[in-house]
Amino acid sequence: MSFKSTMLAGVAALSLATSAFAGDMMMVHDPYARSSTSKSTSGAAFMVLKNMGAEDDRLIAARSDIAKKVELHTHKEDANGVMKMMQIQGGIAVPAGGEHMLMRGGDHVMFMGLTQGLEQGDMISLTLTFEKAGDMTIEVPVDLARKPGEHMHGMKHKSGD
Numbered sequence: 001m002s003f004k005s006t007m008l009a010g011v012a013a014l015s016l017a018t019s020a021f022a023g024d025m026m027m028v029h030d031p032y033a034r035s036s037t038s039k040s041t042s043g044a045a046f047m048v049l050k051n052m053g054a055e056d057d058r059l060i061a062a063r064s065d066i067a068k069k070v071e072l073h074t075h076k077e078d079a080n081g082v083m084k085m086m087q088i089q090g091g092i093a094v095p096a097g098g099e100h101m102l103m104r105g106g107d108h109v110m111f112m113g114l115t116q117g118l119e120q121g122d123m124i125s126l127t128l129t130f131e132k133a134g135d136m137t138i139e140v141p142v143d144l145a146r147k148p149g150e151h152m153h154g155m156k157h158k159s160g161d
Contacts (some may be wrong), residue, residue: 061091
């Protein structure tokens with residue numbers, strides 16, 4: 001391989017890595033966002049966070065210009081067996097060499113006070129802040145047709161989400 005070919009391959013690999021990783025540690029796979037209706041005042045984003053590093057990390061915040069407020073949320077069952085959504089305090093742990101799925105009915109990024117409707121096929125910019133890896137800005141497609149537990153290309157996740 002010539003020097004020029006080697007350099008071009010290296011530049012291409014580096015540009016792909018920086019768009020998918022935060023601090024060479026965190027990677028986001030299969031992100032999507034949705035709201036109940038186009039007139040909803042809230043929405044959510046879901047994805048798989050993959051920690052490619054040797055140290056545990058935490059997703060500690062998120063922000064986007066499509067909402068007045070963006071928080072990390074989860075669902076918890078109360079004493080009466082009713083599921084309630086609540087803000088996560090302290091962030092979402094992503095173990096070294098592992099992953100954490102943000103999914104419907106579980107942990108997710110919550111958009112409150114939407115400043116625009118979420119329409120099928122729209123792309124939204126979302127910045128995720130990790131405790132160690134720092135900020136990572138991703139483009140998230142709006143997918144209103146996706147069923148719970150369904151991932152890209154209609155595949156189901158095996159964990160039963």
